[in-house]
Amino acid sequence: xxxxxxKPLKEIISNLEGHETILVAGCRSCVAICLAGGEKEVGIMAxxxxxxxxxxxxxxxxxxTTVERQCESEWVLELAPLVEEADCxxxxxxxxGAQTVxxxxxxxxxxxGLNTSNMGAPEEQGMWSEKCGGCGDCVLHLTGGICPxxxxxxxxxxxxxxxxxxxxxxxxxxxxxxxxEIFQSLKRLGRLDLMEEVIxxxxxxxxxxxxxxxIVKESAVLTEEEKHTKEGLx
Amino acid sequence: MTGRIVGFCCSYCGxxxxxxxxxxxxEYSPDVMIVKLPCSGRIDVLHILRAFRQGADAVFVAGCLExxxxxxxxxxEARKRVNEAKGILESLGIDPRRLEMFNVxxxxxxxxxxxxxxxxxxxxxxxxxxxxxxx
Numbered sequence: 001x002x003x004x005x006x007k008p009l010k011e012i013i014s015n016l017e018g019h020e021t022i023l024v025a026g027c028r029s030c031v032a033i034c035l036a037g038g039e040k041e042v043g044i045m046a047x048x049x050x051x052x053x054x055x056x057x058x059x060x061x062x063x064x065t066t067v068e069r070q071c072e073s074e075w076v077l078e079l080a081p082l083v084e085e086a087d088c089x090x091x092x093x094x095x096x097g098a099q100t101v102x103x104x105x106x107x108x109x110x111x112x113g114l115n116t117s118n119m120g121a122p123e124e125q126g127m128w129s130e131k132c133g134g135c136g137d138c139v140l141h142l143t144g145g146i147c148p149x150x151x152x153x154x155x156x157x158x159x160x161x162x163x164x165x166x167x168x169x170x171x172x173x174x175x176x177x178x179x180x181e182i183f184q185s186l187k188r189l190g191r192l193d194l195m196e197e198v199i200x201x202x203x204x205x206x207x208x209x210x211x212x213x214x215i216v217k218e219s220a221v222l223t224e225e226e227k228h229t230k231e232g233l234x
Numbered sequence: 235m236t237g238r239i240v241g242f243c244c245s246y247c248g249x250x251x252x253x254x255x256x257x258x259x260x261e262y263s264p265d266v267m268i269v270k271l272p273c274s275g276r277i278d279v280l281h282i283l284r285a286f287r288q289g290a291d292a293v294f295v296a297g298c299l300e301x302x303x304x305x306x307x308x309x310x311e312a313r314k315r316v317n318e319a320k321g322i323l324e325s326l327g328i329d330p331r332r333l334e335m336f337n338v339x340x341x342x343x344x345x346x347x348x349x350x351x352x353x354x355x356x357x358x359x360x361x362x363x364x365x366x367x368x369x
Contacts, residue, residue, distance in 0.1 A: 009322060010327040013325075040280075047280055047284060047287065048283060048325075048326065049286055051365075054365055055365055186277060
């Protein structure tokens with residue numbers, strides 16, 4: 001899932017300057033799970049903005065809504081009647097959601113309410129950790145199911161480095177050393193032989209070095225004719 | 235009348251303490267409006283913000299003593315939410331001292347008037363809510 005956290009309220013208020021009719025739009029997917037932009041957080045954000053408006057006599061009109069997934073146009077299009085009434089959308093989704101709203105409603109300004117951080121998982125209640133670097137060339141089969149790209153501070157492909165101390169990383173005594181975890185995992189799996197395997201320099205082309213990425217699954221792509229039929233235009 | 239104070243009280247201790255104060259004939263400011271909650275853990279940041287938006291000069295949450303919550307940890311959850319709401323109030327320029335969490339036992343009737351007194355004195359010190367007439 002995508003992990004994000006709310007921007008400071010003061011920053012959001014400052015970014016909303018000049019707008020009066022604001023739609024606070026949340027997302028029920030990843031950012032709801034990381035307690036940053038789901039229905040509950042949207043309610044609190046909307047009420048905070050109303051309070052700010054009342055205190056300063058700004059006359060802001062704040063509407064609130066939460067869609068199932070703000071990264072998919074099918075759900076975002078449901079926002080149309082509300083966006084029409086607003087002069088700006090405060091997106092409480094990840095950056096992908098905010099961009100989807102902006103793409104579908106190009107005449108209305110979209111302001112991000114969150115800082116999108118990483119691809120991770122809940123560690124425990126109220127705590128989320130980065131798990132995947134999205135490098136586009138997965139090596140988890142060689143590393144005991146632990147991603148060295150995201151979880152090693154140096155993204156080492158052949159670790160650990162000298163900064164590994166008692167299973168922890170030198171950057172922070174609370175950060176586990178990914179390569180220590182990889183060693184322990186491979187040991188449990190009886191595959192310590194994989195520690196001997198030297199992973200060659202990685203191609204970063206499938207990662208960000210190749211520019212913005214696009215994945216196409218030919219079998220799922222619709223031809224122009226199929227699109228016509230699907231949309232019931234024929 | 236000093237101001238408008240909203241007290242969110244859990245039914246097991248906060249509200250019971252107010253009830254006992256009444257039965258003991260103890261006096262406290264009539265400025266407090268009590269909202270009974272099944273447990274202080276029911277409090278939501280949204281409830282607190284809405285109370286302020288509707289013109290409250292101060293808000294408090296009264297839950298059971300720590301370790302004594304009838305639902306194990308509702309009062310700990312309440313305290314966390316009160317702290318979260320304090321942060322939001324501060325960002326909005328509202329003094330966070332206008333909001334407080336108290337832990338009280340059901341047999342401490344004497345404490346409820348003191349809680350109200352504490353909030354009344356804070357409102358006297360801080361003045362009316364910055365919402366003024368807009369609230």
